[in-house]
Amino acid sequence: MAYSTFPIEQGQELKVHVQPQHADVAIIGAGIVGLSTAWALIEEGREVVLIDPGPPGGEASSGNAATLANYAVEPLARPSLLPTLPSLLFSPASPFHLRWRHLPRLTPWLLRFVGAARRSRTEHATRTLCHLLAPSLDDWLALHSSIQTDSEAAALHQRGALYFFRRTRNWQLARSDFEARQRLGVAQLYLNAQETAALEPALDGIAQGAILFPEACHFGDPLRLANGLAKQLERRGATFIPARAVSLERHAHGVSILTDAGDWHAEQVVVAAGAWSQPLARSAGDRIPLEVERGYHLEFSGAETLLSRPCCPAENAFYMTPLEGRLRIAGTVELGHPADPANHARLAYLRRHAEAMFGPLGAASHEWLGLRPSLPDSLPVIGPAAIPNVTYAFGHGHLGLTLAPTTGRLVAASLAGKAPHWLRHCHASRFAR
Numbered sequence: 307m308a309y310s311t312f313p314i315e316q317g318q319e320l321k322v323h324v325q326p327q328h329a330d331v332a333i334i335g336a337g338i339v340g341l342s343t344a345w346a347l348i349e350e351g352r353e354v355v356l357i358d359p360g361p362p363g364g365e366a367s368s369g370n371a372a373t374l375a376n377y378a379v380e381p382l383a384r385p386s387l388l389p390t391l392p393s394l395l396f397s398p399a400s401p402f403h404l405r406w407r408h409l410p411r412l413t414p415w416l417l418r419f420v421g422a423a424r425r426s427r428t429e430h431a432t433r434t435l436c437h438l439l440a441p442s443l444d445d446w447l448a449l450h451s452s453i454q455t456d457s458e459a460a461a462l463h464q465r466g467a468l469y470f471f472r473r474t475r476n477w478q479l480a481r482s483d484f485e486a487r488q489r490l491g492v493a494q495l496y497l498n499a500q501e502t503a504a505l506e507p508a509l510d511g512i513a514q515g516a517i518l519f520p521e522a523c524h525f526g527d528p529l530r531l532a533n534g535l536a537k538q539l540e541r542r543g544a545t546f547i548p549a550r551a552v553s554l555e556r557h558a559h560g561v562s563i564l565t566d567a568g569d570w571h572a573e574q575v576v577v578a579a580g581a582w583s584q585p586l587a588r589s590a591g592d593r594i595p596l597e598v599e600r601g602y603h604l605e606f607s608g609a610e611t612l613l614s615r616p617c618c619p620a621e622n623a624f625y626m627t628p629l630e631g632r633l634r635i636a637g638t639v640e641l642g643h644p645a646d647p648a649n650h651a652r653l654a655y656l657r658r659h660a661e662a663m664f665g666p667l668g669a670a671s672h673e674w675l676g677l678r679p680s681l682p683d684s685l686p687v688i689g690p691a692a693i694p695n696v697t698y699a700f701g702h703g704h705l706g707l708t709l710a711p712t713t714g715r716l717v718a719a720s721l722a723g724k725a726p727h728w729l730r731h732c733h734a735s736r737f738a739r
């Protein structure tokens with residue numbers, strides 16, 4: 307057996323096997339979804355290898371807003387979004403940006419997105435999101451208690467999340483969304499300006515009202531969380547293969563995975579390659595309209611003391627999350643090409659609005675661009691591929707961190723033939739109609 311190593315945390319190395327002959331379950335992608343799926347499958351007694359050319363959790367899973375957003379039951383595509391499209395597309399103050407030269411390539415996805423905004427389809431997606439999100443906190447608490455390390459940075463803070471409004475009118479208008487979520491059983495509180503400032507003194511005079519989601523949580527550091535999970539997985543026998551999967555082929559006793567470091571055979575394959583899953587799914591017989599929503603973050607060392615929980619200025623649609631040793635300002639949606647360089651205007655947008663609230667924040671300690679893997683109906687793809695022995699676990703858009711352990715549990719149930727009936731709404735076959 308050949309070995310190689312790559313750093314998993316500074317000063318530590320993870321031993322990886324380069325050439326296993328056979329895998330029981332091969333998971334392609336070691337982001338938070340692949341890692342959580344590996345955990346769930348090991349719990350079921352499966353032997354797992356994870357194939358990824360990069361370090362665990364190093365892509366979208368590293369730079370997100372670190373929020374367990376179990377309240378986000380509304381899909382992005384919804385009837386109320388359509389009238390706001392012109393200002394979203396053309397206003398310089400918009401949290402959304404379209405790189406127009408990519409419009410021809412993006413048009414099929416955008417048309418599906420608009421189609422998904424019909425009321426009946428939105429209600430349907432909301433029901434499925436409720437099924438997915440309802441157990442997400444318990445699933446995370448169970449996984450987190452199993453992987454808890456001494457590292458404070460991997461902590462899970464149960465302090466809720468706050469959506470605040472800088473204009474009173476917007477806070478009043480948000481009442482109807484609040485009531486709709488109330489009917490769906492989402493835990494939330496409608497706070498006035500004084501109540502908001504009592505929770506977050508830095509928002510005194512800034513927030514005219516807010517909605518608190520008391521059951522939301524945030525993590526001390528998503529990358530270190532993924533690292534902690536990877537280390538525990540290795541302790542429990544998972545093998546990390548540093549390779550890029552290129553395609554899948556049906557095989558007499560399972561599936562062949564062609565990679566840039568040789569071929570592997572697995573009885574079961576799980577595709578969890580986030581924004582890069584589409585070509586792998588195509589080789590498994592499925593054409594899935596996966597697109598990439600580019601998002602950004604800026605970090606400011608020492609500024610985490612400003613806030614005690616993730617806070618989102620609703621008019622600007624980004625999160626400010628106090629992480630270990632820094633404040634992370636994360637969000638915005640940019641449609642373009644995954645390989646385009648970072649757009650500094652998007653980073654400037656985040657800074658401008660954060661500084662309008664808190665004053666100058668100084669030099670950013672980190673800037674980041676990440677790729678959300680997104681389907682036009684805001685639902686992930688979880689379940690069987692067109693060819694046997696391949697299961698999908700990707701396309702979580704804005705909710706991949708939140709839904710990772712739940713996805714792992716559902717993949718394990720799917721492989722055991724025990725998936726809940728409603729999970730069919732997340733199957734790849736919904737795009738074949």
Ligand SMILES: Cc1cc2nc3c(=O)[nH]c(=O)nc-3n(C[C@H](O)[C@H](O)[C@H](O)COP(=O)(O)OP(=O)(O)OC[C@H]3O[C@@H](n4cnc5c(N)ncnc54)[C@H](O)[C@@H]3O)c2cc1C
Pocket residue numbers: 334335336337338339340357358359360361362363364365366367368369370371372373374375549550551552578579580581582583600601602603636637638676677678679699700701702703704705706707708709
């Ligand atoms: C700005 C921003 C803020 C966000 N905030 C939140 C939040 O607060 N809460 C939340 O729940 N979600 C949030 N998200 C979304 C969340 O980060 C993603 O949904 C989630 O990280 C996706 O996880 P993943 O494991 O599917 O993908 P990734 O983390 O991208 O992992 C995919 C892995 O697959 C590997 N890979 C790619 N191609 C191949 C290949 N061919 N072979 C093998 N491996 C391959 C990659 O190297 C990578 O390690 C945010 C996203 C962004 C961009």
